[in-house]
Amino acid sequence: MRKIAIVGAGQAGLQLALGLQDQGYTVTLVSERTPEQIETGRVMSTQALFHDACLTERQLNLNFWEEMCPPVEGIAFSVPHPDLNGDKAVAFAARLDHPAYSVDQRVKFAGWLRVFKERGGTVILEQADVQSVDQLSEGHDLTVIATGKGELGRLFARDDVHSPYRAPQRHLALAYLKNTVPRPEHSAVSFNLIPGAGECFLLPGLTRSPDGSLQPYENVLIEAVPGGPLDVFENITSPDELLSTMLQLMQTFCPWEYERIKDGELTDPQATLTGRVTPQVRRPVAALPSGRLVLGLGDTLVVNDPITGQGAGSAARAAATYLESILRRAERPFNRSWMQDTFGAYWDHARFTTAWTNAMLGPPPPHVLAVLTAAQTQPGVAHAFVNAFNHPPHFFPWLTSPEEAAAFVDRHSTSA
Protein backbone atom coordinates (compact mmCIF):
# COMPACT_ATOMS: atom_id res chain seq x y z
CA MET A 1 0.00 0.00 0.00
CA ARG A 2 1.13 3.53 -0.72
CA LYS A 3 2.46 5.79 2.00
CA ILE A 4 0.87 9.18 2.55
CA ALA A 5 2.08 11.93 4.90
CA ILE A 6 -0.32 14.60 6.13
CA VAL A 7 0.92 17.66 8.00
CA GLY A 8 -1.74 19.27 10.20
CA ALA A 9 -4.36 17.55 12.36
CA GLY A 10 -7.41 19.74 11.86
CA GLN A 11 -10.72 19.20 10.06
CA ALA A 12 -9.17 18.48 6.67
CA GLY A 13 -5.98 16.67 7.69
CA LEU A 14 -7.62 14.36 10.22
CA GLN A 15 -10.59 13.55 8.02
CA LEU A 16 -8.33 12.64 5.09
CA ALA A 17 -5.94 10.67 7.34
CA LEU A 18 -8.79 8.62 8.82
CA GLY A 19 -10.35 8.04 5.41
CA LEU A 20 -7.08 6.78 3.92
CA GLN A 21 -6.33 4.67 6.96
CA ASP A 22 -9.74 3.05 6.56
CA GLN A 23 -8.73 2.04 3.02
CA GLY A 24 -5.53 0.39 4.23
CA TYR A 25 -3.09 3.17 3.34
CA THR A 26 -0.05 3.73 5.55
CA VAL A 27 -0.59 7.23 6.88
CA THR A 28 1.79 9.45 8.85
CA LEU A 29 0.13 12.44 10.48
CA VAL A 30 2.02 15.43 11.88
CA SER A 31 0.24 17.16 14.75
CA GLU A 32 1.67 20.07 16.66
CA ARG A 33 -0.42 19.20 19.72
CA THR A 34 -1.41 16.10 21.70
CA PRO A 35 -5.12 15.30 22.09
CA GLU A 36 -4.90 16.54 25.69
CA GLN A 37 -3.36 19.84 24.59
CA ILE A 38 -6.07 20.30 21.97
CA GLU A 39 -8.82 19.50 24.47
CA THR A 40 -7.58 21.97 27.06
CA GLY A 41 -6.55 24.61 24.53
CA ARG A 42 -8.33 27.69 23.23
CA VAL A 43 -11.52 27.53 21.17
CA MET A 44 -10.86 27.83 17.45
CA SER A 45 -14.13 28.24 15.57
CA THR A 46 -17.91 28.18 15.62
CA GLN A 47 -17.50 25.20 13.22
CA ALA A 48 -21.10 24.89 11.96
CA LEU A 49 -21.12 22.04 9.47
CA PHE A 50 -24.01 22.09 7.06
CA HIS A 51 -25.60 18.88 5.81
CA ASP A 52 -23.44 18.02 2.78
CA ALA A 53 -20.29 18.47 4.85
CA CYS A 54 -21.80 16.33 7.63
CA LEU A 55 -22.40 13.61 5.03
CA THR A 56 -18.67 13.41 4.24
CA GLU A 57 -18.00 12.66 7.93
CA ARG A 58 -20.92 10.22 8.14
CA GLN A 59 -19.68 8.29 5.12
CA LEU A 60 -16.50 7.57 7.07
CA ASN A 61 -18.39 6.82 10.31
CA LEU A 62 -16.65 9.76 11.97
CA ASN A 63 -19.80 11.52 13.20
CA PHE A 64 -19.22 10.30 16.77
CA TRP A 65 -20.88 13.28 18.48
CA GLU A 66 -23.85 13.94 16.22
CA GLU A 67 -26.48 12.33 18.43
CA MET A 68 -25.41 14.37 21.45
CA CYS A 69 -25.01 17.63 19.56
CA PRO A 70 -27.98 20.03 19.51
CA PRO A 71 -29.05 20.33 15.87
CA VAL A 72 -29.04 23.70 14.13
CA GLU A 73 -32.47 23.54 12.51
CA GLY A 74 -32.54 26.75 10.53
CA ILE A 75 -31.16 30.21 9.86
CA ALA A 76 -32.70 33.40 11.24
CA PHE A 77 -31.63 36.58 9.49
CA SER A 78 -32.12 40.04 11.01
CA VAL A 79 -31.07 43.61 10.33
CA PRO A 80 -31.63 46.05 13.21
CA HIS A 81 -33.58 49.24 12.61
CA PRO A 82 -31.10 52.08 11.79
CA ASP A 83 -32.25 53.96 14.92
CA LEU A 84 -31.26 50.96 17.08
CA ASN A 85 -34.63 51.25 18.81
CA GLY A 86 -34.96 47.50 19.38
CA ASP A 87 -36.95 46.91 16.20
CA LYS A 88 -35.78 44.98 13.17
CA ALA A 89 -35.60 46.54 9.71
CA VAL A 90 -35.41 43.10 8.08
CA ALA A 91 -36.26 39.75 9.66
CA PHE A 92 -36.92 36.29 8.31
CA ALA A 93 -36.18 32.73 9.28
CA ALA A 94 -36.48 29.38 7.59
CA ARG A 95 -35.68 25.80 8.41
CA LEU A 96 -32.79 23.95 6.84
CA ASP A 97 -33.92 20.80 5.01
CA HIS A 98 -31.37 18.93 7.13
CA PRO A 99 -29.81 20.21 10.34
CA ALA A 100 -26.29 21.57 10.69
CA TYR A 101 -24.07 20.68 13.65
CA SER A 102 -21.38 22.50 15.59
CA VAL A 103 -19.14 20.10 17.52
CA ASP A 104 -16.38 22.04 19.33
CA GLN A 105 -13.25 21.39 17.26
CA ARG A 106 -11.34 20.74 20.47
CA VAL A 107 -13.61 17.75 21.10
CA LYS A 108 -13.60 16.57 17.50
CA PHE A 109 -9.90 16.97 16.70
CA ALA A 110 -8.73 15.41 19.99
CA GLY A 111 -11.18 12.51 19.52
CA TRP A 112 -10.25 11.88 15.89
CA LEU A 113 -6.53 12.06 16.66
CA ARG A 114 -6.93 9.41 19.37
CA VAL A 115 -8.90 7.16 17.01
CA PHE A 116 -6.29 7.56 14.27
CA LYS A 117 -3.59 6.44 16.70
CA GLU A 118 -5.65 3.59 18.16
CA ARG A 119 -6.20 2.27 14.62
CA GLY A 120 -2.44 2.02 14.10
CA GLY A 121 -1.69 5.42 12.52
CA THR A 122 1.71 7.03 13.05
CA VAL A 123 1.60 10.44 14.70
CA ILE A 124 4.64 12.71 14.69
CA LEU A 125 4.29 15.34 17.36
CA GLU A 126 6.03 18.47 16.14
CA GLN A 127 5.54 21.90 14.66
CA ALA A 128 6.63 21.06 11.15
CA ASP A 129 8.81 23.39 9.11
CA VAL A 130 9.99 23.27 5.52
CA GLN A 131 13.04 21.15 6.40
CA SER A 132 11.09 18.57 8.41
CA VAL A 133 8.43 18.36 5.71
CA ASP A 134 11.14 17.82 3.10
CA GLN A 135 12.59 14.95 5.14
CA LEU A 136 9.14 13.48 5.67
CA SER A 137 8.32 13.63 1.97
CA GLU A 138 11.36 11.48 1.14
CA GLY A 139 9.76 8.39 2.64
CA HIS A 140 6.22 8.96 1.34
CA ASP A 141 4.50 8.69 -2.03
CA LEU A 142 2.46 11.82 -1.34
CA THR A 143 2.79 14.65 1.20
CA VAL A 144 -0.25 16.83 1.92
CA ILE A 145 -0.02 20.12 3.83
CA ALA A 146 -3.18 20.77 5.87
CA THR A 147 -1.90 23.30 8.40
CA GLY A 148 -4.82 25.70 8.06
CA LYS A 149 -3.86 29.33 8.50
CA GLY A 150 -0.41 28.33 9.87
CA GLU A 151 2.91 29.63 8.54
CA LEU A 152 3.64 26.57 6.39
CA GLY A 153 0.93 27.71 4.01
CA ARG A 154 3.36 30.34 2.77
CA LEU A 155 5.01 27.56 0.78
CA PHE A 156 2.13 27.97 -1.67
CA ALA A 157 2.03 31.01 -3.96
CA ARG A 158 -0.87 33.45 -3.64
CA ASP A 159 -3.52 33.28 -6.35
CA ASP A 160 -3.95 37.01 -6.99
CA VAL A 161 -6.90 36.57 -9.33
CA HIS A 162 -9.05 34.95 -6.62
CA SER A 163 -7.67 36.93 -3.64
CA PRO A 164 -9.21 40.41 -3.72
CA TYR A 165 -8.11 41.32 -0.17
CA ARG A 166 -4.67 42.01 1.30
CA ALA A 167 -5.95 42.61 4.84
CA PRO A 168 -8.60 41.18 7.18
CA GLN A 169 -12.09 42.52 6.47
CA ARG A 170 -13.40 41.78 9.96
CA HIS A 171 -12.01 41.73 13.50
CA LEU A 172 -13.47 38.76 15.34
CA ALA A 173 -14.53 38.00 18.90
CA LEU A 174 -15.84 34.58 19.87
CA ALA A 175 -17.23 33.21 23.14
CA TYR A 176 -18.73 29.84 24.10
CA LEU A 177 -21.57 30.33 26.59
CA LYS A 178 -23.66 28.11 28.84
CA ASN A 179 -26.86 29.12 30.68
CA THR A 180 -28.36 30.72 27.60
CA VAL A 181 -31.97 30.60 26.42
CA PRO A 182 -32.80 28.73 23.19
CA ARG A 183 -34.61 30.42 20.32
CA PRO A 184 -38.33 29.86 20.88
CA GLU A 185 -39.35 28.70 17.37
CA HIS A 186 -36.53 26.41 16.36
CA SER A 187 -32.77 26.37 16.82
CA ALA A 188 -30.83 28.37 14.25
CA VAL A 189 -27.78 30.21 13.18
CA SER A 190 -28.96 33.69 14.18
CA PHE A 191 -27.35 35.97 11.61
CA ASN A 192 -27.61 39.65 12.55
CA LEU A 193 -26.29 42.02 9.92
CA ILE A 194 -25.57 45.53 11.21
CA PRO A 195 -24.92 47.72 8.15
CA GLY A 196 -21.51 49.36 8.26
CA ALA A 197 -20.66 47.79 11.63
CA GLY A 198 -20.46 44.04 11.04
CA GLU A 199 -22.34 40.93 12.09
CA CYS A 200 -23.36 39.11 15.29
CA PHE A 201 -23.95 35.37 15.18
CA LEU A 202 -25.42 32.92 17.65
CA LEU A 203 -25.70 29.18 17.17
CA PRO A 204 -25.88 26.14 19.44
CA GLY A 205 -23.16 23.52 19.65
CA LEU A 206 -21.62 20.75 21.75
CA THR A 207 -18.53 21.22 23.91
CA ARG A 208 -16.80 19.48 26.81
CA SER A 209 -17.19 21.02 30.25
CA PRO A 210 -14.20 21.19 32.60
CA ASP A 211 -15.49 18.09 34.46
CA GLY A 212 -15.14 16.10 31.22
CA SER A 213 -18.83 15.71 30.37
CA LEU A 214 -20.24 16.83 27.04
CA GLN A 215 -22.65 19.76 27.23
CA PRO A 216 -24.63 21.96 24.85
CA TYR A 217 -23.57 25.60 24.59
CA GLU A 218 -24.18 28.69 22.49
CA ASN A 219 -21.53 30.10 20.13
CA VAL A 220 -21.50 33.90 20.13
CA LEU A 221 -19.44 35.45 17.35
CA ILE A 222 -19.07 39.15 16.59
CA GLU A 223 -17.51 40.15 13.29
CA ALA A 224 -16.50 43.81 13.40
CA VAL A 225 -15.81 45.98 10.37
CA PRO A 226 -12.35 47.44 11.15
CA GLY A 227 -12.70 50.92 12.62
CA GLY A 228 -16.48 50.56 13.06
CA PRO A 229 -18.55 50.65 16.26
CA LEU A 230 -18.16 46.89 16.94
CA ASP A 231 -14.37 47.04 16.60
CA VAL A 232 -13.52 47.40 20.28
CA PHE A 233 -11.69 44.18 21.16
CA GLU A 234 -8.07 45.13 20.53
CA ASN A 235 -6.94 45.99 24.05
CA ILE A 236 -9.05 43.47 25.92
CA THR A 237 -6.94 40.95 27.81
CA SER A 238 -9.25 38.90 30.04
CA PRO A 239 -12.03 36.48 28.97
CA ASP A 240 -14.48 38.08 31.41
CA GLU A 241 -13.86 41.55 30.02
CA LEU A 242 -14.31 40.24 26.50
CA LEU A 243 -17.60 38.61 27.44
CA SER A 244 -18.99 41.72 29.13
CA THR A 245 -17.95 43.84 26.13
CA MET A 246 -19.62 41.42 23.73
CA LEU A 247 -22.80 41.44 25.83
CA GLN A 248 -22.89 45.25 25.83
CA LEU A 249 -22.58 45.28 22.03
CA MET A 250 -25.35 42.72 21.68
CA GLN A 251 -27.59 44.76 23.98
CA THR A 252 -27.08 47.83 21.79
CA PHE A 253 -27.18 46.29 18.33
CA CYS A 254 -29.34 43.17 18.66
CA PRO A 255 -31.24 43.32 21.95
CA TRP A 256 -33.42 40.33 20.92
CA GLU A 257 -30.28 38.17 21.04
CA TYR A 258 -29.01 39.83 24.21
CA GLU A 259 -32.16 38.70 26.02
CA ARG A 260 -31.17 35.09 25.30
CA ILE A 261 -27.56 35.34 26.43
CA LYS A 262 -27.50 38.06 29.10
CA ASP A 263 -27.07 35.47 31.91
CA GLY A 264 -24.59 33.41 29.90
CA GLU A 265 -21.32 32.22 31.43
CA LEU A 266 -18.17 31.07 29.68
CA THR A 267 -18.10 27.28 29.32
CA ASP A 268 -14.43 27.04 30.38
CA PRO A 269 -11.34 29.20 30.91
CA GLN A 270 -10.34 28.88 27.22
CA ALA A 271 -13.79 29.68 25.82
CA THR A 272 -12.92 32.99 24.13
CA LEU A 273 -10.97 33.98 21.06
CA THR A 274 -10.16 37.21 19.28
CA GLY A 275 -8.54 37.33 15.88
CA ARG A 276 -8.76 38.24 12.24
CA VAL A 277 -8.57 36.33 8.99
CA THR A 278 -7.25 37.57 5.65
CA PRO A 279 -9.25 35.80 2.93
CA GLN A 280 -6.88 34.21 0.48
CA VAL A 281 -6.58 31.58 -2.23
CA ARG A 282 -3.25 29.91 -2.94
CA ARG A 283 -1.85 27.76 -5.74
CA PRO A 284 -2.26 24.07 -4.89
CA VAL A 285 1.25 22.73 -5.51
CA ALA A 286 4.59 23.81 -3.99
CA ALA A 287 8.13 22.54 -4.43
CA LEU A 288 10.30 21.70 -1.41
CA PRO A 289 14.06 22.45 -1.37
CA SER A 290 14.66 18.86 -2.58
CA GLY A 291 12.43 19.52 -5.59
CA ARG A 292 9.77 17.11 -4.32
CA LEU A 293 6.22 18.45 -4.58
CA VAL A 294 3.61 18.90 -1.87
CA LEU A 295 -0.15 19.38 -2.24
CA GLY A 296 -2.10 21.82 -0.05
CA LEU A 297 -5.50 21.03 1.48
CA GLY A 298 -8.26 22.98 3.27
CA ASP A 299 -7.57 26.44 4.71
CA THR A 300 -3.94 26.10 3.64
CA LEU A 301 -5.15 26.86 0.10
CA VAL A 302 -8.56 28.49 0.45
CA VAL A 303 -9.26 30.58 3.52
CA ASN A 304 -12.46 32.58 3.70
CA ASP A 305 -13.72 34.95 6.35
CA PRO A 306 -16.00 33.05 8.80
CA ILE A 307 -18.94 35.36 7.95
CA THR A 308 -20.67 32.61 5.98
CA GLY A 309 -19.65 29.74 8.29
CA GLN A 310 -18.16 27.64 5.52
CA GLY A 311 -14.47 26.98 6.27
CA ALA A 312 -14.77 23.72 8.19
CA GLY A 313 -17.45 22.44 5.83
CA SER A 314 -15.22 23.30 2.88
CA ALA A 315 -12.28 21.56 4.56
CA ALA A 316 -14.47 18.45 4.99
CA ARG A 317 -15.50 18.59 1.35
CA ALA A 318 -11.86 19.05 0.29
CA ALA A 319 -10.82 16.02 2.37
CA ALA A 320 -13.57 13.93 0.73
CA THR A 321 -12.57 15.07 -2.77
CA TYR A 322 -8.88 14.36 -2.16
CA LEU A 323 -9.67 10.93 -0.68
CA GLU A 324 -11.60 9.96 -3.78
CA SER A 325 -8.86 11.26 -6.05
CA ILE A 326 -6.11 9.40 -4.16
CA LEU A 327 -8.07 6.15 -4.27
CA ARG A 328 -8.76 6.56 -7.98
CA ARG A 329 -5.06 7.19 -8.63
CA ALA A 330 -4.27 3.65 -7.44
CA GLU A 331 -0.56 2.93 -8.18
CA ARG A 332 0.07 5.78 -10.61
CA PRO A 333 2.36 8.64 -9.49
CA PHE A 334 1.06 11.63 -7.56
CA ASN A 335 2.60 14.09 -10.01
CA ARG A 336 1.99 17.81 -10.51
CA SER A 337 -0.85 17.44 -12.99
CA TRP A 338 -2.67 14.97 -10.71
CA MET A 339 -2.24 17.42 -7.81
CA GLN A 340 -3.62 20.28 -9.86
CA ASP A 341 -6.57 18.21 -11.04
CA THR A 342 -7.29 17.05 -7.49
CA PHE A 343 -7.43 20.62 -6.21
CA GLY A 344 -9.35 21.63 -9.35
CA ALA A 345 -12.11 19.11 -8.55
CA TYR A 346 -12.48 20.77 -5.13
CA TRP A 347 -12.18 24.33 -6.47
CA ASP A 348 -15.04 23.69 -8.94
CA HIS A 349 -17.27 23.90 -5.87
CA ALA A 350 -15.16 26.02 -3.51
CA ARG A 351 -14.96 28.93 -5.95
CA PHE A 352 -18.66 29.60 -5.32
CA THR A 353 -18.12 29.61 -1.57
CA THR A 354 -15.21 32.03 -1.92
CA ALA A 355 -17.06 34.36 -4.29
CA TRP A 356 -20.16 34.38 -2.08
CA THR A 357 -18.18 34.90 1.13
CA ASN A 358 -16.14 37.75 -0.35
CA ALA A 359 -19.35 39.37 -1.60
CA MET A 360 -20.85 39.18 1.90
CA LEU A 361 -17.96 41.23 3.25
CA GLY A 362 -19.09 44.29 1.30
CA PRO A 363 -22.37 46.20 1.55
CA PRO A 364 -25.21 44.27 -0.14
CA PRO A 365 -26.13 45.73 -3.56
CA PRO A 366 -29.80 46.73 -4.18
CA HIS A 367 -30.73 43.47 -5.93
CA VAL A 368 -29.49 41.43 -2.94
CA LEU A 369 -31.43 43.70 -0.58
CA ALA A 370 -34.50 43.05 -2.75
CA VAL A 371 -34.07 39.29 -2.25
CA LEU A 372 -33.71 39.75 1.52
CA THR A 373 -36.81 41.95 1.56
CA ALA A 374 -38.78 39.40 -0.47
CA ALA A 375 -37.69 36.63 1.92
CA GLN A 376 -39.63 38.40 4.69
CA THR A 377 -42.97 37.82 3.03
CA GLN A 378 -42.24 34.87 0.74
CA PRO A 379 -41.43 31.69 2.68
CA GLY A 380 -40.18 30.04 -0.51
CA VAL A 381 -37.55 32.74 -1.01
CA ALA A 382 -36.48 32.51 2.63
CA HIS A 383 -36.24 28.72 2.32
CA ALA A 384 -34.13 28.90 -0.84
CA PHE A 385 -31.83 31.55 0.64
CA VAL A 386 -31.32 29.66 3.89
CA ASN A 387 -30.72 26.30 2.26
CA ALA A 388 -28.13 27.73 -0.11
CA PHE A 389 -25.83 27.85 2.95
CA ASN A 390 -25.61 24.10 2.48
CA HIS A 391 -24.80 24.44 -1.21
CA PRO A 392 -23.23 27.85 -2.03
CA PRO A 393 -23.43 27.38 -5.85
CA HIS A 394 -27.17 28.04 -5.32
CA PHE A 395 -26.33 31.70 -4.54
CA PHE A 396 -25.39 32.04 -8.20
CA PRO A 397 -26.00 33.52 -10.65
CA TRP A 398 -28.49 35.72 -8.78
CA LEU A 399 -25.98 37.13 -6.30
CA THR A 400 -24.16 39.00 -9.05
CA SER A 401 -27.01 39.80 -11.42
CA PRO A 402 -30.06 42.02 -10.80
CA GLU A 403 -32.03 40.20 -13.54
CA GLU A 404 -31.21 36.79 -12.09
CA ALA A 405 -32.07 38.03 -8.59
CA ALA A 406 -35.54 39.07 -9.80
CA ALA A 407 -35.94 35.68 -11.50
CA PHE A 408 -34.82 33.93 -8.28
CA VAL A 409 -37.52 35.75 -6.31
CA ASP A 410 -40.15 34.92 -8.96
CA ARG A 411 -39.15 31.28 -9.06
CA HIS A 412 -39.35 30.83 -5.29
CA SER A 413 -42.27 33.14 -4.50
CA THR A 414 -44.84 30.48 -5.11
CA SER A 415 -43.05 27.59 -3.44
CA ALA A 416 -43.02 27.34 0.35
Ligand SMILES: Cc1cc2nc3c(=O)[nH]c(=O)nc-3n(C[C@H](O)[C@H](O)[C@H](O)COP(=O)(O)OP(=O)(O)OC[C@H]3O[C@@H](n4cnc5c(N)ncnc54)[C@H](O)[C@@H]3O)c2cc1C
Ligand atom coordinates in the same frame (compact mmCIF):
# COMPACT_ATOMS: atom_id res chain seq x y z
C1 LIG B 1 -14.08 32.62 14.61
C2 LIG B 1 -14.22 31.56 13.56
C3 LIG B 1 -15.46 30.99 13.33
C4 LIG B 1 -15.61 30.01 12.35
N1 LIG B 1 -16.85 29.46 12.14
C5 LIG B 1 -17.01 28.50 11.21
C6 LIG B 1 -18.28 27.90 11.02
O1 LIG B 1 -19.27 28.20 11.69
N2 LIG B 1 -18.39 26.93 10.06
C7 LIG B 1 -17.33 26.54 9.32
O2 LIG B 1 -17.48 25.66 8.46
N3 LIG B 1 -16.11 27.10 9.49
C8 LIG B 1 -15.92 28.05 10.42
N4 LIG B 1 -14.68 28.59 10.62
C9 LIG B 1 -13.55 28.15 9.79
C10 LIG B 1 -13.04 26.77 10.15
O3 LIG B 1 -12.80 26.66 11.54
C11 LIG B 1 -11.77 26.47 9.37
O4 LIG B 1 -11.96 26.87 8.04
C12 LIG B 1 -11.43 24.97 9.37
O5 LIG B 1 -11.11 24.54 10.66
C13 LIG B 1 -10.27 24.71 8.41
O6 LIG B 1 -9.88 23.37 8.47
P1 LIG B 1 -8.37 22.98 8.13
O7 LIG B 1 -8.24 21.54 8.42
O8 LIG B 1 -8.00 23.48 6.80
O9 LIG B 1 -7.51 23.82 9.18
P2 LIG B 1 -7.55 23.71 10.75
O10 LIG B 1 -8.80 23.10 11.23
O11 LIG B 1 -7.16 25.07 11.24
O12 LIG B 1 -6.39 22.68 11.09
C14 LIG B 1 -5.03 22.96 10.85
C15 LIG B 1 -4.22 22.18 11.87
O13 LIG B 1 -2.83 22.28 11.54
C16 LIG B 1 -2.10 22.52 12.71
N5 LIG B 1 -0.83 23.13 12.33
C17 LIG B 1 -0.62 24.41 11.90
N6 LIG B 1 0.68 24.60 11.63
C18 LIG B 1 1.29 23.41 11.86
C19 LIG B 1 2.63 22.99 11.75
N7 LIG B 1 3.60 23.80 11.31
N8 LIG B 1 2.94 21.70 12.07
C20 LIG B 1 1.97 20.85 12.50
N9 LIG B 1 0.67 21.21 12.63
C21 LIG B 1 0.34 22.48 12.30
C22 LIG B 1 -3.01 23.37 13.57
O14 LIG B 1 -2.67 23.28 14.93
C23 LIG B 1 -4.36 22.73 13.28
O15 LIG B 1 -4.61 21.68 14.16
C24 LIG B 1 -14.49 29.59 11.59
C25 LIG B 1 -13.25 30.15 11.83
C26 LIG B 1 -13.11 31.13 12.81
C27 LIG B 1 -11.75 31.72 13.03
